[in-house]
Amino acid sequence: MKNYNFLFLYILFFALVSCSKDKNEPETPIDSTPKELTIFCVNDVHGQIDNFAKIKHIIDQERESTNVLVVSGGDLFSGNPVVDNHPEKGYPMIDLMNRIGFDAAVLGNHEFDYGVDFLKKRMIQSNFDWICANVDMQNSSIPEPYEYKTITKENIKITLLGLVETNGKEDGTIPSTHPWRVAQFHFDRPEDIVSLYSSVKSEEKSDLYIALTHLGLNGNDVILGDIQLANKFPFFDLIIGGHSHSKENTQANGIPIFQAGSYLNYLGKISVTIQNKKIESISDELIDLNTYKEYDSELKTIIDEYNNQKYLTDVIGYSNRYHDSGMVGCFYTDALRIQMNVDVCFQNTGGIRSGLNEGDITKREIYEISPFNNGTVIYEMTVLDIKKFLRGSGSGFYYSGIQIQQMDQDIEIRNMQGQTLANETTLRLGLNDYIPAVYDKYFPGNGEIQNMTDAETIISFLLNTKDQVEYPVCNRYFRMH
Incomplete structure (x- = not known):
């Protein structure tokens, strides 16, 4: 019996010493090395494809020197018959985005314009991630978009949360598209669900938390825009938006908000330095694609082939x-x-x-x-x-x-x-x-x-x-x- 008591005391002593030692050991240090990231963004493209060859040239050059993330703020479709009247509606747009290497796109209200079958095909065709937290595709057979998605670029973890506006019908909660084409889906108002994702950055151990939205810049007491999002839900590091077709480099509640115009006239370039999971510095450049001269010749040939539709x-x-x-x-x-x-x-x-x-x-x-x-x-x-x-x-x-x-x-x-x-x-x-x-x-x-x-x-x-x-x-x- 004494031997058992001695053994028990020995194990207890060893455990206490071990715990004491663990307490005194320094925690794994946080990597405080500054991390550089370039984010390219477009929004409200509405089927315009001609400047994608220039975009590819710009992005390919940037990838040679730093980490690059490429995103869309929604409304890729509706506005160019080359894209909208293609036998596979929308196919040219997704094909070109795949070739450029887009990482993510939020669903815009006009992504639903083609109806269920074509949206399903375009989402399956995409090599990038679709994100939107306030839509449920229910039994439509369309792949569910991610509510949020964490993308790693070298040693940088970026989490993107997607949101789409739901102001399409006075007595309903749908985006601004044809109501009959979204009848199978369920939408939540963005302001009702954003708070559910307040701790995503820490859960994902991300360096950067971005709201990728199609809400428009400014709403009001009833409608959530990017400014209201920043003021009411201030847990994002930055907001990249769409829907209002405006050129934005502004702040609300200390949160940077960007938008890159419309119709692929501009490419937004956001340069970020991140340290200890916070933005240390940030700058923005809006590249005028109509005056930019260089382009990727291979992609331009493909675009020219899409544009060469005689019936138009x-x-x-x-x-x-x-x-x-x-x-x-x-x-x-x-x-x-x-x-x-x-x-x-x-x-x-x-x-x-x-x-x-x-x-x-x-x-x-x-x-x-x-x-x-x-x-x-x-x-x-x-x-x-x-x-x-x-x-x-x-x-x-x-x-x-x-x-x-x-x-x-x-x-x-x-x-x-x-x-x-x-x-x-x-x-x-x-x-x-x-x-x-x-x-x-x-x-x-x-x-x-x-x-x-x-x-x-x-x-x-x-x-x-x-x-x-x-x-x-x-x-x-x-x-x-």
Whole structure:
């Protein structure tokens, strides 16, 4: 028994000595060596691919001397028929990004424009990571994006958290895209879930924690923008954003915020020195790609091949002058109204994405004006129902076929001859199907679905008219005040 007691005391003594020794031993020192990282960013590219050859040249040069991270702040698609009307919608964009070596992209609202099948294909095609913390793809078969992703560059660990805006519908929580194309997904408002990721940097033992967002720079008390994100959730080292199409190098609550314009006119270059897991110094350069002369010749050849789509250069009409987007609003609504053989047409301002140049009109120009491949639909609605829509939507629309005037808090609608239309008068209304999808409570559920998109309808109109496009002014715009 004594021997057992002695053995027990010996083991206890040895354990105490060992613990004491462990306490006195210095902890593993944190690597305090400064770490250099260059981050290249683009946002709101909207299908523009021509400057990717220049981007590859710039990034390849930088990779020779330092660690490089390449990211997208969302909205890669919708805006260039070479990308949007490719047999595999969006394929050229992802192909070029893969060749450049992008590391990550946040889902933007226009990433959903092509619908479920094409989004799935483009995500599978990507050699880079898609991130977005406030979307759940549910049973759609689309790969779930990462909520956050940690990427290692040499000895630097960078964690990226993705967020997309959800302001696409007044009575819903979806991004600003066609509601019917995101019906299978679930979205959370970004402000409701960001706090769940406050400790990610320490959990991942990262050197840098970046919010890669598609929120827009500035929101308000209801909408979360990058500035509100920095003020309310100050656990990020920096924010790289998109959605507002602006050139940003600013700070909020001590957190740097960057955005690189739009349409691939610029490449953001952020140079960071990190020490002890904190930003020691940071600088930003916005590279003007339209004045940059060097390019990767191999990638330029591939881009030229994508651009060489003969059908896009087909001449389908003639424009007597340059038309800005407001003037195009009158042309667009007239073309749809006449071609669809209806009484009235409306068009949302955000659905017109380009002006119309003077001279020959090509298919490319029409697809650039209306890049979203929205369908068309016809409804029978009373004048009173149309007034409820205009009043309740709170939005502005171009229109054709009627005259509209606000009378105090009422709306007066007349026909083209100036005669006031009674509330019970029934009109045939034709428009792109995005509008009734967003403002569904104002439209009946039994619309006549047409077999052409809005762009195809305009092309058909031009091919069937001898008139030249001539809109020196456009005063057919209405928004309830």
